[in-house]
Amino acid sequence: xxxxxxxxxxxxxxxxRISIASTTNIPIVAITxxxxxxxxxxxxxxxxxxxxxYAFLVxxxxxxxxxxxxxxxxxxxxxxxxxxKLPSAALxxxxxxxxxxxxxxxxxxxxxxxxIADADFIEYVNxxxxxxxxxxxxxxxxxxxxxxxxxxxxxxxxxALIPAGLIYIHNKATSEDNIxxxxxxxxxxxxxxxxxxxxxxxxxxxxxxxxxxxAPATTPTAAPTLAPNPKPAGPPNVVFKGNTELVKPNxxxxxxxx
Numbered sequence: 112x113x114x115x116x117x118x119x120x121x122x123x124x125x126x127x128r129i130s131i132a133s134t135t136n137i138p139i140v141a142i143t144x145x146x147x148x149x150x151x152x153x154x155x156x157x158x159x160x161x162x163x164x165y166a167f168l169v170x171x172x173x174x175x176x177x178x179x180x181x182x183x184x185x186x187x188x189x190x191x192x193x194x195x196k197l198p199s200a201a202l203x204x205x206x207x208x209x210x211x212x213x214x215x216x217x218x219x220x221x222x223x224x225x226x227i228a229d230a231d232f233i234e235y236v237n238x239x240x241x242x243x244x245x246x247x248x249x250x251x252x253x254x255x256x257x258x259x260x261x262x263x264x265x266x267x268x269x270x271a272l273i274p275a276g277l278i279y280i281h282n283k284a285t286s287e288d289n290i291x292x293x294x295x296x297x298x299x300x301x302x303x304x305x306x307x308x309x310x311x312x313x314x315x316x317x318x319x320x321x322x323x324x325x326a327p328a329t330t331p332t333a334a335p336t337l338a339p340n341p342k343p344a345g346p347p348n349v350v351f352k353g354n355t356e357l358v359k360p361n362x363x364x365x366x367x368x369x
Contacts, residue, residue, distance in 0.1 A: 114233055117240035121197075124247035128194060131254050138185050138258070141265040142178060149174050149272060152279040157286050163278060170275035174268045181264035188257035192250050195243040197236070207232045 153171055158164050197203070210231050214224035 120244040167278040174271035177268035184261035
């Protein structure tokens, strides 16, 4: 029957949605690894005005651009999508009862009304399953395309990072070791200012003899007791709807459209 075909397609698209969501972990891990490696070689490379450094910067720039595109495609693969599913079981039962009641009120006997209501309800479910399956399927196609482009961009970034890494290794192998100069400071000269400051602080705390004592602090007069105000309840929560401009799949093509 048609309802079995539509139901299988509906279930497949929902399972495909979960599969696409779990597949996004692969490019996320790859982007993290490539970006970390690129950051490490960029910071540790010893730059000079020679063709080797220029080639290293070119390959590093290509890898960085590919990573940026991969992040963009990955973000678009899961952002701003809306899926459809069948109404709840309670609403479906209510609709079926309404169909049966309507046919009884229009002169059908209960047995005949039940048969006609069954046929109408199956037709209704077929329409809803086909509508949801088509909507969800087109969303999955678009999300899968973006996920594929994100994975391809990661592969391009790895391809650009390999020659940059080889140049980095050659740069580290041929570079001269940095010699650090250590200067020992005389400990006596180092502590003299601190001792001088300590003496100044100690002498500043000594008060001359006969100095007048500080006047006692005056106790402020207590304010008159007022009637307590009601405790502020605070502002109410803000109610909002996420993704107010939702993209709408177009049945004539494989791309989402408002």
